[in-house]
Amino acid sequence: MLNETIAAISTARGKGGVAIIRISGDSALEIARQVVRAKPTVIEPRKCYYGEILRDGDIIDDGILTYFKAPHSFTGEDVCEICCHGGIYVTQAVLESVLSKGAKMASAGEFTRRAYINGKLTLSRAEAIGNVIDAATDSQLRLSSSQARGTLSAKITEVRKRMLDLIAHAYATVDYPDEDIEDVARGDMASALDFVISELNSLKRSYRAGRAVCEGIKTAIIGKPNAGKSSLYNMLLQENLAIVTDIAGTTRDVIEHTVSLGGATLNLADTAGIRESLDTVEKIGIERAKEKVATSELLFCVFDQSAKETKEDYEILDLARGKNAIAVINKTDTPRAISKEFLEKIGTLCLKTVYISAKNQEGYNELAATVNELYELGAIDLSHDAVISNARQFSAVSLALDEAEEAKGALTFGQTPDIVLFALEKSLSALDIIDAREASEEIVSSIFSKFCVGK
Numbered sequence: 001m002l003n004e005t006i007a008a009i010s011t012a013r014g015k016g017g018v019a020i021i022r023i024s025g026d027s028a029l030e031i032a033r034q035v036v037r038a039k040p041t042v043i044e045p046r047k048c049y050y051g052e053i054l055r056d057g058d059i060i061d062d063g064i065l066t067y068f069k070a071p072h073s074f075t076g077e078d079v080c081e082i083c084c085h086g087g088i089y090v091t092q093a094v095l096e097s098v099l100s101k102g103a104k105m106a107s108a109g110e111f112t113r114r115a116y117i118n119g120k121l122t123l124s125r126a127e128a129i130g131n132v133i134d135a136a137t138d139s140q141l142r143l144s145s146s147q148a149r150g151t152l153s154a155k156i157t158e159v160r161k162r163m164l165d166l167i168a169h170a171y172a173t174v175d176y177p178d179e180d181i182e183d184v185a186r187g188d189m190a191s192a193l194d195f196v197i198s199e200l201n202s203l204k205r206s207y208r209a210g211r212a213v214c215e216g217i218k219t220a221i222i223g224k225p226n227a228g229k230s231s232l233y234n235m236l237l238q239e240n241l242a243i244v245t246d247i248a249g250t251t252r253d254v255i256e257h258t259v260s261l262g263g264a265t266l267n268l269a270d271t272a273g274i275r276e277s278l279d280t281v282e283k284i285g286i287e288r289a290k291e292k293v294a295t296s297e298l299l300f301c302v303f304d305q306s307a308k309e310t311k312e313d314y315e316i317l318d319l320a321r322g323k324n325a326i327a328v329i330n331k332t333d334t335p336r337a338i339s340k341e342f343l344e345k346i347g348t349l350c351l352k353t354v355y356i357s358a359k360n361q362e363g364y365n366e367l368a369a370t371v372n373e374l375y376e377l378g379a380i381d382l383s384h385d386a387v388i389s390n391a392r393q394f395s396a397v398s399l400a401l402d403e404a405e406e407a408k409g410a411l412t413f414g415q416t417p418d419i420v421l422f423a424l425e426k427s428l429s430a431l432d433i434i435d436a437r438e439a440s441e442e443i444v445s446s447i448f449s450k451f452c453v454g455k
């Protein structure tokens, strides 16, 4: 039931200076006043009140009560926040006191879901708030914070308005079926459609960067033993996580961490050096390395330039064939012994070649710039541009674009207005999925269930 009053601990579990218990719903103030004994008889919205915090008539803590009156609150309902000391036990005790006064325990994401239902947030903004909370890199934070402020929603609203005008235009013509769309009207509609198509196209393209930032790119470092894969891995993580030795076949298990490189989020795996091996454990490691190649979207193929290429290096190039591969030529601090011909071959099979010395921590910026360019991150201002950042939004924009192009085709080839209209309406309803003017209950539930309780 929507008008039930809900409550939860909104701060992270664990010991801290302070914690916040949030209450939302019609009875929020009435409940909060029974739990926090503050001096003033009237609690005004958006002011802080100090008071004793009670449970079953006993004072258990003291803290601050803040009241946000509907509709000027996060959820759009009456909201009270009780700020108490941040111990695990005391926070739980304050929550229990609130629940004992009639509030119901909130489920995961229920506050945000209410904000969405009450029209305080669009669906893409609600999703972005979840991403702000989950952000682990600077790019993720900048992008999700911008989308949470409504950058994408504003763009969708703008495109949507142009589409509605177009639809109105088309309807006006359909109402007079004997008349064809006049040439002038056809021209106006075509240029309005061009605008819609170009905006949808740039939104669709933005997913390359949006996905690289938000969802992350599965990336594997591969190469023959001793090429310097683990050294590169440590350089990118800026931490000595993987074991580095001069013994060929050091790495066996696949080691994985998330790292931010050139603005992209890489889910980076260090793998065992690939070669013919008789060692049982190493053989398993090599199998796993090959499996990683199959499931990765980006490869860093490491070659040791200090020695002449071997058949293992050719095998690495074979694995890179047809994949997104960046060649990383390592050990530039040593004289080059790898052949020019082999470097040329690398150049034809890999998207880019970067020279590094993992030992001297050189080449980091070049590799970062290469990744940045590959995912078109330079073309996007993460803090201000409308960016598509998940598969749900991407499929909606792609569909809207296909239908808008269909409408343009129908218009250009002089089809009847009802055919143009049909495609335009399909395009509009696809676009409406992004901010859930047409999202199903199932989709909405799946989005909010990913939130934590208390958000």
Ligand SMILES: Nc1nc2c(ncn2[C@@H]2O[C@H](COP(=O)(O)OP(=O)(O)OP(=O)(O)O)[C@@H](O)[C@H]2O)c(=O)[nH]1
Pocket (backbone or CB within 6 Å): 223, 224, 225, 226, 227, 228, 229, 230, 231, 232, 243, 244, 245, 246, 247, 248, 249, 250, 251, 252, 271, 272, 273, 274, 330, 331, 332, 333, 334, 356, 357, 358, 359, 360
């Ligand atoms: N001179 C020089 N030596 C390097 C460089 N990078 C790595 N090494 C050395 O090369 C050897 C192997 O480095 P690792 O990073 O363990 O190589 P790996 O590719 O992970 O090797 P495996 O795990 O055995 O497959 C170590 O002795 C490193 O110190 C470099 O840039 N220059």
Ligand SMILES: [Mg+2]
Pocket (backbone or CB within 6 Å): 229, 230, 231, 242, 243, 244, 250, 251, 271, 272, 273
């Ligand atoms: Mg290694």
